[in-house]
Amino acid sequence: MSMRPGKLWSRTVFLLILATIASTVILPILYFLTISFASNYEAYQFPAKIFPTFSYSAQLRYNAEKDSYTLLLKKGSTYEAVKTTQDVSDFSLYCKSQLNVLLSSAAVQELFNKAKNTDHALPIKLKKDFFRNYIVFFILAEGSMCALFNSLKAAGWTILISLILGGVSGYIMARYKFKFSNTFSTSLLVVRMFPAVALSLPLVVYIMKMNLYDTSFALAIVYAVPNIALTAWITSSIFKGISVELEEAAMVFGATRLKTLMTITFPLAFPAIIASSLYAFLAAWNDSITALIMTNNNPTLALLVYRTVGSSTIPNLPAAGAVVLLVPSLIFTFIIKNYINQLWGKVAL
Amino acid sequence: MSYLKLNSLKKTYPNGVTAVKDIDLEIEKGEFVVILGPSGCGKTTTLRMLAGLEEVTNGSIILNGRDITHLPPRQRDISMIFQSYAVWPHMTVAENIAYPLKLRKMDKHTIHSKVQEVARICNILDYLNRYPAQLSGGQRQRVAVARALAVDSKLSLMDEPLSNLDAKLRTSVRTFLKEIHRNTGATTIFVTHDQAEAMALADRIVVMNEGKIEQVGSTREIYNQCGSLFTAQFMGTPPANIQKVSLISNQERLIANDKNAETQFSLDLGNQSAFPGIDRYIGEEIFLAIRPENINISEPKGINETSIEIVEPQGAYTILVTKVFGSEWKIMLEGDIDIRIGQKVSLIIDPGKIMLFDAQSKKRVNFS
Numbered sequence: 279m280s281m282r283p284g285k286l287w288s289r290t291v292f293l294l295i296l297a298t299i300a301s302t303v304i305l306p307i308l309y310f311l312t313i314s315f316a317s318n319y320e321a322y323q324f325p326a327k328i329f330p331t332f333s334y335s336a337q338l339r340y341n342a343e344k345d346s347y348t349l350l351l352k353k354g355s356t357y358e359a360v361k362t363t364q365d366v367s368d369f370s371l372y373c374k375s376q377l378n379v380l381l382s383s384a385a386v387q388e389l390f391n392k393a394k395n396t397d398h399a400l401p402i403k404l405k406k407d408f409f410r411n412y413i414v415f416f417i418l419a420e421g422s423m424c425a426l427f428n429s430l431k432a433a434g435w436t437i438l439i440s441l442i443l444g445g446v447s448g449y450i451m452a453r454y455k456f457k458f459s460n461t462f463s464t465s466l467l468v469v470r471m472f473p474a475v476a477l478s479l480p481l482v483v484y485i486m487k488m489n490l491y492d493t494s495f496a497l498a499i500v501y502a503v504p505n506i507a508l509t510a511w512i513t514s515s516i517f518k519g520i521s522v523e524l525e526e527a528a529m530v531f532g533a534t535r536l537k538t539l540m541t542i543t544f545p546l547a548f549p550a551i552i553a554s555s556l557y558a559f560l561a562a563w564n565d566s567i568t569a570l571i572m573t574n575n576n577p578t579l580a581l582l583v584y585r586t587v588g589s590s591t592i593p594n595l596p597a598a599g600a601v602v603l604l605v606p607s608l609i610f611t612f613i614i615k616n617y618i619n620q621l622w623g624k625v626a627l
Numbered sequence: 628m629s630y631l632k633l634n635s636l637k638k639t640y641p642n643g644v645t646a647v648k649d650i651d652l653e654i655e656k657g658e659f660v661v662i663l664g665p666s667g668c669g670k671t672t673t674l675r676m677l678a679g680l681e682e683v684t685n686g687s688i689i690l691n692g693r694d695i696t697h698l699p700p701r702q703r704d705i706s707m708i709f710q711s712y713a714v715w716p717h718m719t720v721a722e723n724i725a726y727p728l729k730l731r732k733m734d735k736h737t738i739h740s741k742v743q744e745v746a747r748i749c750n751i752l753d754y755l756n757r758y759p760a761q762l763s764g765g766q767r768q769r770v771a772v773a774r775a776l777a778v779d780s781k782l783s784l785m786d787e788p789l790s791n792l793d794a795k796l797r798t799s800v801r802t803f804l805k806e807i808h809r810n811t812g813a814t815t816i817f818v819t820h821d822q823a824e825a826m827a828l829a830d831r832i833v834v835m836n837e838g839k840i841e842q843v844g845s846t847r848e849i850y851n852q853c854g855s856l857f858t859a860q861f862m863g864t865p866p867a868n869i870q871k872v873s874l875i876s877n878q879e880r881l882i883a884n885d886k887n888a889e890t891q892f893s894l895d896l897g898n899q900s901a902f903p904g905i906d907r908y909i910g911e912e913i914f915l916a917i918r919p920e921n922i923n924i925s926e927p928k929g930i931n932e933t934s935i936e937i938v939e940p941q942g943a944y945t946i947l948v949t950k951v952f953g954s955e956w957k958i959m960l961e962g963d964i965d966i967r968i969g970q971k972v973s974l975i976i977d978p979g980k981i982m983l984f985d986a987q988s989k990k991r992v993n994f995s
């Protein structure tokens with residue numbers, strides 16, 4: 279399979295890959311992270327910063343005629359006045375809410391005194407409370423641990439349901455040719471065309487009748503419906519990729535059909551199936567619309583993020599929520615990737 | 628009663644293709660039989676029916692006195708080496724070899740010593756803990772052999788096990804397989820479309836064509852006494868020179884004339900007495916086949932004269948191409964022949980090496 283492309287060619291390919299990774303992965307994630315650490319003040323600045331900041335370079339000026347203090351923040355090469363006040367607690371509140379800087383009244387008073395005693399503006403460094411947005415987010419988002427647990431449960435059920443049902447259909451699609459096999463596989467796709475809302479609204483009634491409303495399992499059912507089809511298609515290509523000869527060899531050497539399935543086919547398909555469970559996981563993890571309809575007191579994390587910061591006009595808190603949502607799925611992905619990479623003598627699948 | 632017996636075995640696939648038509652074959656215990664035939668002639672289908680991987684449409688298979696026609700594969704006590712080797716990628720080499728033994732409920736100790744034993748024979752002791760992905764094609768192939776070897780099966784099937792190896796490895800594995808057969812004496816059916824492989828390995832060759840057996844015999848028989856026109860065409864590199872001719876008798880000599888008299892060429896086949904019973908074919912059309920190495924050349928003598936058109940030196944031998952009856956005939960001569968293109972020569976043919984085939988049945992016409 280290996281060919282030796284020219285140096286220029288391989289360099290071009292390398293650059294293209296780099297550009298793709300940069301534009302689809304690195305830049306958005308970096309932007310998200312930076313915004314999630316930004317204070318309100320920073321979030322309004324344009325152009326936005328690429329990297330998060332840890333402190334502000336500022337000046338504090340005393341205006342003798344009004345007996346007030348003006349805070350100036352460095353912007354480019356000049357300083358911009360952002361707050362003028364006479365009151366210590368007003369100043370402290372501004373720092374906390376707009377700049378994510380925590381200053382006690384005593385500390386502010388000390389700064390004021392210093393500024394009063396200098397002729398020029400007093401140069402100061404204001405240290406940011408770096409994780410302020412996250413703390414605020416978790417304070418606002420009450421019961422986020424519970425929601426995280428709900429999300430995990432819903433994702434787990436979704437994976438289980440879609441892998442079992444989708445896997446069986448996938449195996450049938452891959453190994454058996456019957457009269458309507460094409461119709462069967464196409465009709466599976468049709469299910470995917472329904473919008474989630476169209477599925478969940480009518481289902482709510484039945485779910486309520488079954489006393490399953492507001493449970494992760496009910497959510498998983500709705501998530502699984504379109505996912506079964508996707509999983510079936512993915513697993514069918516996985517099963518098709520497993521040479522029939524491998525199964526036949528097992529049967530010739532003494533295995534029953536069931537034994538072959540359990541010791542050859544399934545173990546061979548397993549890593550790829552696990553990888554495909556990522557789709558089910560993400561479908562469950564990222565949804566908030568269905569959860570909005572199907573849950574009440576037991577929201578999922580995505581729904582909680584949406585409820586908490588969905589109406590916010592400043593992007594930094596939602597970004598923090600998004601990062602909170604993102605971390606578990608990243609962990610899940612890496613675990614899977616590692617697991618697959620060390621299988622069977624590090625065969626790349 | 629022979630060890631393995633195929634009785635008018637037939638296979639028609641659901642799509643209507645009849646891949647195997649009425650095969651009758653008997654194989655003795657310990658024989659190494661090679662099924663040889665062109666691509667698509669039904670070799671794999673036959674083998675798969677033996678292994679139980681393909682349902683038999685008609686006929687029966689008797690192995691060691693037991694009718695196994697409709698038994699599932701696992702009850703047939705047969706081992707198989709697949710063209711793709713079919714070693715399981717999620718098991719180490721040792722696990723691959725041990726898997727069939729575990730299914731046979733052998734105890735751990737026996738399995739371990741058996742694995743060691745066959746691994747030593749197949750020279751893969753060092754790789755026992757590796758996964759197939761970490762092996763080369765040739766090593767994987769030996770794992771497949773070891774796995775088949777470990778189960779002392781009644782019958783060993785091999786479907787083109789060498790076709791995925793490079794030419795050099797192929798000959799060495801060939802020798803290795805033959806050696807193993809000599810040591811174990813396992814009854815083996817080996818499928819290939821490579822005649823060199825077949826001739827080198829086989830106790831007996833079964834030539835197949837279009838789902839039927841053309842001829843069964845030893846390498847020598849298959850090569851020198853082709854039972855049918857197909858075998859003559861198929862066997863040999865280069866294959867036999869073949870021409871449809873009409874025979875005439877001229878002063879006790881047998882002359883072959885061009886069927887469509889355009890070229891006006893006639894070939895003197897020698898004294899008619901060398902072909903007893905040829906009388907009934909005089910004046911009839913017949914297929915004439917002569918192997919390239921059975922033709923010699925001499926100075927032009929006014930008989931069977933032709934000119935050399937192409938010279939292909941091959942080192943140990945030389946292939947000459949000439950026009951006979953308007954078609955290209957090949958002549959194979961030992962050594963490096965000094966001859967130039969366009970040179971006139973006379974063809975010398977040993978009448979005993981001439982093969983004639985009936986124009987209708989395409990079967991060998993025997994004189995004895």
Ligand SMILES: Nc1ncnc2c1ncn2[C@@H]1O[C@H](COP(=O)(O)OP(=O)(O)OP(=O)(O)O)[C@@H](O)[C@H]1O
Binds near residue numbers: 640646664
């Ligand atoms: N599963 C199948 N369904 C329908 N037709 C088939 C099937 N398998 C094989 N055939 C047909 O049966 C015929 C014989 O096939 P087979 O595989 O036995 O040939 P072969 O002699 O093994 O050829 P090769 O040397 O190329 O492997 C072919 O014409 C092939 O197209």
Ligand SMILES: [Mg+2]
Binds near residue numbers: 672
């Ligand atoms: Mg074949």
